[in-house]
Amino acid sequence: MAIITKSYEPTFWDKLYFPALFKGLMVTLRYFFKRKVTIQYPEEKYIPPDGYRGLHRLNKYSDGRIRCVACEMCSAACPVDCIHIIPGPSPWDEGKERYPVRFDIDLLRCIFCGFCEMACPEEAIELTEIYDFSDLTRENLLIDRDGLLEVYELTKNKNYYSQTKKSEKSET
Template identity: 80%
Template sequence: MATIIKSYEPTFWDKLYIPALVKGLMVTIKHFFRRKVTVQYPDEHHIPPQGYRGLHRLNKFPEGRIKCVACEMCSAACPADCIHIIPGPSPWDEGKERYPVRFDIDLLRCIFCGFCEMACPEEAIELTEIYDFSDYTREDLIIDKDGLLEVYELTKDQNYYSRKNDSQEPQT
C-alpha cells in the first residue's frame, strides 16, 4: 500500500528564521572554543597512528644487507598483483642465498591492504606512515628497489612527519 507523505508546513517561528539562525550560531560558537583539528598542510603534517598503511619500504639489517630473500610470498599474497620481483644469487657471503635483483611495486594498483607485510617470513617488507606521495606519470609511480630502500632510510626512526613538523619554519 502506498504511503502518503504530508508536505511540511512551516510554522510562524519557522517563517521568522530566527530560531534556526540562533541554533546555527550556537553550533558555530560551540566549535569555536574547541581544540582545532584542522592541519595546515603542507606547513604542518598530520601524524598518522601506529599501524598506518602508507608507502612501502624494504627493510635492512644494521650491517646494510637487505632482509628480503626474494621468496615472492608477498607477491603471491598481493590481491592487486602489483609486486614484481626478479630473484638472484645474493651478493653477500653470509646469510641467505637469494636476494631481489629487482623489486618493483606499482603504487597505482596497490590498495594498501598490508597483505604483503603479513605474508613476508623475513619481516622485509613493511608499510610506512608516508601518505603524501604523488607524481605526474604512471611510470613514476612504480617504486623500485632503490626507492623502497630509500623509504627505509627515511622512516627507520618512525619520526618522518614529526621531524618534518619540527624542521618547519615558524609562520610569519
Template identity: 55%
Template sequence: MRVVTPKLRLIDRIYIPALIKGLYTTIKHFFMRRFTQEYPEEKRKPFPGYRGLHRLNKDHLGRVKCVACFMCATICPSKCIEIEADEAPWEDREKYPVKFEINTLRCIFCGMCEEACPELSIQLTHIYEMADVTREAFVRRKDDMLGTNEFWVLKEY
C-alpha cells in the first residue's frame, strides 16, 4: 500500500497561519493577570483550613494548657509527638508535660492531634515558613511551641 501525502499549498509551506496563531496566544497571555507573588516581600494569605506549624496554648495564668494525657501522641498516624509527663505543681491538674516535642519532618499535618486534645492545648496555626538548615531545628520543643503564641500575635496573617 502506498501512502499519498497531500501537496502543501503555498500558504501552508510558509507557516504564516501557525506563526499568527502562536503570536495570538503570546499576546493573549501577555495581557492576562499575573499569578506570581514576590515572595519575601509579598506573603500569601493561607486558606482558612490551612494547617501549618503547631503551637501550644497557655491558660489564663500563663501556664501550658496541656495535661499530658498522651491522646495527641496516641492518635498521631506518623508518631511524631513525644511527651514526657511529671506531677504538676499546681492543684488544678495531675500532670503536665516536662518534655513535649513534635518532629515536623515526620509530621503530615493532618490535624488529628488538634482534634484529639481534650484541653484544646495544641493547635495548628497558619504559619507556613518552616525552612531551616539542620534537621535538629525541625524538632519543635515545648518552649518553641509556646513561643509561637507571641509569633502568632506579632505576625498578622
C-alpha cells in the first residue's frame, strides 16, 4: 500500500489560492510584454550556427582552380551513395593533375550527415549554412559541379543569410 507523505502543510494563506493565482497572472503578463521569439521567415531569416550541415559546395583555390582531385573518397564515404564523380585530367598546368569532369549530388538522397566533408583529403567538399533550397521538381534538386561551385561563390564569405537580408533591405 502506498504511504502518502505530506511534504508540507498548506497554511491558511496557501489555501486561499488567490496569492498563487495572482502570481500566475503576473507570469503571463510578464511574457505578454517580453520580446517575441518568432522569426518571420521570408522576411527575416534564421542564421544557423557554425557547423550547420546544409547545402554542399565545392571549394576553390584563390586563383580559381577547383580544389577537388576527384579521388572519390567522398562518394565512398557517402552512406546513401548520392555523390557521383567522373574524374578527368586537370586543365591547369600547376598543381594537381586530376579534377572532376562531372560532380553530381542527388540532394533528394542526401541525408546531410557530413561524412563527405570528413572524408575529403583536400577540404574540397563542404556543407554550408544554406537550408532553404527546396524546389518544385526532382530534376532541379540534382546539383552538378558548376552548381556546387556557384554555391561556393555565394557562401565563401560566411554571410549568406545576413547579406541577403542586407541586399533585400537596400532594394526596398
